Protein backbone atom coordinates (compact mmCIF):
# COMPACT_ATOMS: atom_id res chain seq x y z
CA UNK A 600 0.00 0.00 0.00
CA UNK A 601 1.43 3.33 -1.06
CA UNK A 602 0.47 6.97 -0.59
CA UNK A 603 -0.57 8.36 -3.97
CA UNK A 604 0.40 11.69 -5.48
CA UNK A 605 -3.25 12.75 -5.37
CA UNK A 606 -3.39 12.00 -1.64
CA UNK A 607 -0.19 13.99 -1.07
CA UNK A 608 -1.50 16.98 -3.02
CA UNK A 609 -4.73 16.81 -1.00
CA UNK A 610 -2.59 16.67 2.16
CA UNK A 611 -0.70 19.84 1.24
CA UNK A 612 -3.93 21.53 0.25
CA UNK A 613 -5.61 20.49 3.53
CA UNK A 614 -2.56 21.62 5.49
CA UNK A 615 -3.22 25.14 4.19
CA UNK A 616 -6.75 24.87 5.62
CA UNK A 617 -5.47 23.57 8.95
CA UNK A 618 -2.91 26.36 9.28
CA UNK A 619 -5.58 28.94 8.51
CA UNK A 620 -7.92 27.37 11.07
CA UNK A 621 -5.17 27.09 13.72
CA UNK A 622 -3.62 30.47 12.97
CA UNK A 623 -4.75 32.08 16.25
CA UNK A 624 -3.85 29.00 18.31
CA UNK A 625 -0.31 28.80 16.90
CA UNK A 626 0.13 32.52 17.32
CA UNK A 627 -1.02 32.34 20.95
CA UNK A 628 1.51 29.57 21.62
CA UNK A 629 4.20 31.74 20.04
CA UNK A 630 3.02 34.80 22.01
CA UNK A 631 3.82 32.93 25.24
CA UNK A 632 7.46 32.15 24.38
CA UNK A 633 8.24 33.94 21.12
CA UNK A 634 7.07 36.86 19.03
CA UNK A 635 3.47 35.86 18.27
CA UNK A 636 3.91 35.23 14.58
CA UNK A 637 4.01 31.45 14.12
CA UNK A 638 0.36 31.11 13.09
CA UNK A 639 0.68 34.07 10.75
CA UNK A 640 3.85 32.56 9.24
CA UNK A 641 2.35 29.10 8.70
CA UNK A 642 -0.91 30.45 7.30
CA UNK A 643 0.91 32.76 4.89
CA UNK A 644 3.33 30.04 3.76
CA UNK A 645 0.78 27.31 3.16
CA UNK A 646 -1.73 29.59 1.49
CA UNK A 647 1.03 30.37 -1.05
CA UNK A 648 1.69 26.63 -1.35
CA UNK A 649 -2.03 26.05 -2.03
CA UNK A 650 -1.88 28.69 -4.77
CA UNK A 651 1.19 27.09 -6.36
CA UNK A 652 0.04 23.43 -6.24
CA UNK A 653 -2.12 23.44 -9.39
CA UNK A 654 0.89 24.58 -11.46
CA UNK A 655 2.91 21.48 -10.50
CA UNK A 656 0.15 18.88 -9.94
CA UNK A 657 1.11 17.01 -13.12
CA UNK A 658 4.80 16.82 -12.13
CA UNK A 659 6.54 14.10 -10.08
CA UNK A 660 6.59 14.17 -6.28
CA UNK A 661 10.20 15.39 -6.19
CA UNK A 662 9.28 18.48 -8.20
CA UNK A 663 6.11 19.03 -6.15
CA UNK A 664 7.93 18.90 -2.80
CA UNK A 665 10.79 21.06 -4.07
CA UNK A 666 8.25 23.66 -5.19
CA UNK A 667 6.56 23.52 -1.77
CA UNK A 668 9.96 24.05 -0.12
CA UNK A 669 10.91 26.99 -2.31
CA UNK A 670 7.49 28.56 -1.81
CA UNK A 671 7.73 28.29 2.00
CA UNK A 672 11.29 29.57 1.91
CA UNK A 673 10.40 32.64 -0.11
CA UNK A 674 7.08 33.51 1.56
CA UNK A 675 7.79 32.85 5.25
CA UNK A 676 10.36 34.83 7.17
CA UNK A 677 11.81 33.99 10.56
CA UNK A 678 12.99 30.58 11.63
CA UNK A 679 10.13 28.41 10.46
CA UNK A 680 10.21 29.43 6.75
CA UNK A 681 13.78 28.23 6.14
CA UNK A 682 13.26 25.20 8.43
CA UNK A 683 10.07 23.89 6.73
CA UNK A 684 11.37 25.14 3.36
CA UNK A 685 14.54 23.07 3.69
CA UNK A 686 12.49 20.09 4.92
CA UNK A 687 10.47 19.99 1.70
CA UNK A 688 13.37 20.88 -0.60
CA UNK A 689 15.60 18.10 0.77
CA UNK A 690 12.71 15.63 0.78
CA UNK A 691 11.90 16.58 -2.83
CA UNK A 692 15.49 16.17 -4.00
CA UNK A 693 15.47 12.60 -2.67
CA UNK A 694 12.18 11.71 -4.41
CA UNK A 695 12.72 12.91 -7.98
CA UNK A 696 10.71 10.91 -10.50
CA UNK A 697 8.41 9.32 -7.87
CA UNK A 698 4.65 9.26 -8.43
CA UNK A 699 3.71 7.63 -5.08
CA UNK A 700 5.28 6.87 -1.71
CA UNK A 701 5.87 3.25 -0.73
CA UNK A 702 7.01 2.57 2.86
CA UNK A 703 10.72 3.06 2.01
CA UNK A 704 9.89 6.29 0.15
CA UNK A 705 7.96 7.57 3.15
CA UNK A 706 11.10 6.95 5.22
CA UNK A 707 13.18 8.75 2.57
CA UNK A 708 10.75 11.67 2.69
CA UNK A 709 10.94 12.08 6.46
CA UNK A 710 14.63 11.21 6.78
CA UNK A 711 15.75 13.75 4.20
CA UNK A 712 13.28 16.37 5.40
CA UNK A 713 14.44 16.05 8.99
CA UNK A 714 18.04 16.15 7.74
CA UNK A 715 17.16 19.54 6.25
CA UNK A 716 15.75 20.79 9.57
CA UNK A 717 18.95 19.70 11.31
CA UNK A 718 21.19 21.24 8.69
CA UNK A 719 19.37 24.56 9.06
CA UNK A 720 18.64 24.71 12.75
CA UNK A 721 21.26 22.49 14.40
CA UNK A 722 18.82 21.64 17.17
CA UNK A 723 19.24 18.71 19.51
CA UNK A 724 16.53 16.64 21.15
CA UNK A 725 15.38 18.48 24.26
CA UNK A 726 15.98 22.00 22.85
CA UNK A 727 12.18 22.56 22.71
CA UNK A 728 11.82 22.87 18.94
CA UNK A 729 10.02 21.09 16.10
CA UNK A 730 12.96 18.67 16.07
CA UNK A 731 11.67 17.24 19.37
CA UNK A 732 8.73 15.93 17.35
CA UNK A 733 10.63 14.93 14.22
CA UNK A 734 13.44 12.99 15.92
CA UNK A 735 11.22 10.31 17.52
CA UNK A 736 8.89 10.30 14.48
CA UNK A 737 11.86 9.48 12.24
CA UNK A 738 13.05 6.75 14.63
CA UNK A 739 9.54 5.28 14.70
CA UNK A 740 9.31 5.22 10.91
CA UNK A 741 12.72 3.54 10.62
CA UNK A 742 11.58 0.83 13.02
CA UNK A 743 8.24 0.52 11.23
CA UNK A 744 9.88 0.03 7.83
CA UNK A 745 12.10 -2.68 9.30
CA UNK A 746 8.97 -4.33 10.71
CA UNK A 747 7.40 -4.31 7.24
CA UNK A 748 4.69 -1.68 7.84
CA UNK A 749 2.96 0.12 4.95
CA UNK A 750 3.19 3.87 4.36
CA UNK A 751 -0.33 4.50 5.79
CA UNK A 752 0.54 2.43 8.90
CA UNK A 753 3.77 4.41 9.31
CA UNK A 754 1.79 7.63 9.07
CA UNK A 755 -0.67 6.48 11.76
CA UNK A 756 2.18 5.53 14.09
CA UNK A 757 3.87 8.87 13.42
CA UNK A 758 0.84 10.78 14.75
CA UNK A 759 0.85 8.82 18.01
CA UNK A 760 4.58 9.44 18.46
CA UNK A 761 4.26 13.12 17.51
CA UNK A 762 1.43 13.83 19.96
CA UNK A 763 3.41 12.33 22.82
CA UNK A 764 6.58 14.22 21.83
CA UNK A 765 4.58 17.45 21.49
CA UNK A 766 3.33 17.15 25.05
CA UNK A 767 6.92 16.45 26.02
CA UNK A 768 7.97 19.94 24.86
CA UNK A 769 5.89 21.58 27.63
CA UNK A 770 8.30 21.00 30.56
CA UNK A 771 11.40 21.75 28.48
CA UNK A 772 13.47 24.91 28.64
CA UNK A 773 14.05 26.36 25.15
CA UNK A 774 17.61 26.25 23.88
CA UNK A 775 17.05 27.55 20.34
CA UNK A 776 15.40 30.53 18.73
CA UNK A 777 13.75 33.47 20.44
CA UNK A 778 12.16 31.27 23.11
CA UNK A 779 15.66 30.54 24.47
CA UNK A 780 16.01 34.22 25.48
CA UNK A 781 13.34 33.54 28.12
CA UNK A 782 15.50 30.98 29.90
CA UNK A 783 13.51 29.18 32.59
CA UNK A 784 10.39 31.21 31.77
CA UNK A 785 10.03 29.13 28.59
CA UNK A 786 9.23 26.12 30.80
CA UNK A 787 5.55 25.15 30.97
CA UNK A 788 4.61 26.15 27.41
CA UNK A 789 4.08 23.95 24.36
CA UNK A 790 6.46 24.70 21.49
CA UNK A 791 4.71 26.37 18.52
CA UNK A 792 6.86 24.73 15.81
CA UNK A 793 6.46 21.28 17.36
CA UNK A 794 2.71 21.98 17.31
CA UNK A 795 2.57 22.92 13.61
CA UNK A 796 4.67 19.83 12.77
CA UNK A 797 2.20 17.61 14.64
CA UNK A 798 -0.71 19.29 12.83
CA UNK A 799 0.95 18.49 9.49
CA UNK A 800 1.36 14.83 10.43
CA UNK A 801 -2.28 14.65 11.55
CA UNK A 802 -3.43 16.23 8.29
CA UNK A 803 -1.47 13.56 6.40
CA UNK A 804 -3.13 10.77 8.35
CA UNK A 805 -6.54 12.32 7.68
CA UNK A 806 -6.14 11.97 3.91
CA UNK A 807 -4.85 8.41 4.17
CA UNK A 808 -7.16 6.96 6.81
Ligand SMILES: Nc1ncnc2c1ncn2[C@@H]1O[C@H](COP(=O)(O)OP(=O)(O)OP(=O)(O)O)[C@@H](O)[C@H]1O
Nearest residue numbers: 637677678679720722728729775776777791792793
Ligand atom coordinates in the same frame (compact mmCIF):
# COMPACT_ATOMS: atom_id res chain seq x y z
N1 LIG B 1 17.24 26.14 15.48
C1 LIG B 1 16.02 25.60 15.37
N2 LIG B 1 15.88 24.32 14.97
C2 LIG B 1 14.65 23.76 14.85
N3 LIG B 1 13.51 24.44 15.09
C3 LIG B 1 13.61 25.72 15.46
C4 LIG B 1 14.85 26.38 15.64
N4 LIG B 1 14.60 27.66 16.03
C5 LIG B 1 13.26 27.79 16.10
N5 LIG B 1 12.66 26.64 15.74
C6 LIG B 1 11.24 26.36 15.65
O1 LIG B 1 10.60 27.48 15.08
C7 LIG B 1 9.46 27.82 15.84
C8 LIG B 1 9.18 29.30 15.75
O2 LIG B 1 8.81 29.60 14.44
P1 LIG B 1 8.31 31.08 14.02
O3 LIG B 1 7.51 30.91 12.79
O4 LIG B 1 7.66 31.72 15.18
O5 LIG B 1 9.64 31.81 13.62
P2 LIG B 1 10.47 32.89 14.45
O6 LIG B 1 9.55 33.78 15.20
O7 LIG B 1 11.45 33.53 13.56
O8 LIG B 1 11.23 31.87 15.39
P3 LIG B 1 12.21 32.08 16.60
O9 LIG B 1 11.65 33.22 17.38
O10 LIG B 1 12.13 30.76 17.36
O11 LIG B 1 13.59 32.32 16.07
C9 LIG B 1 9.80 27.34 17.25
O12 LIG B 1 8.62 27.06 17.97
C10 LIG B 1 10.64 26.11 17.02
O13 LIG B 1 9.86 24.93 16.94
Ligand SMILES: [Mg+2]
Nearest residue numbers: 633634636637
Ligand atom coordinates in the same frame (compact mmCIF):
# COMPACT_ATOMS: atom_id res chain seq x y z
MG1 LIG C 1 7.78 33.49 16.10
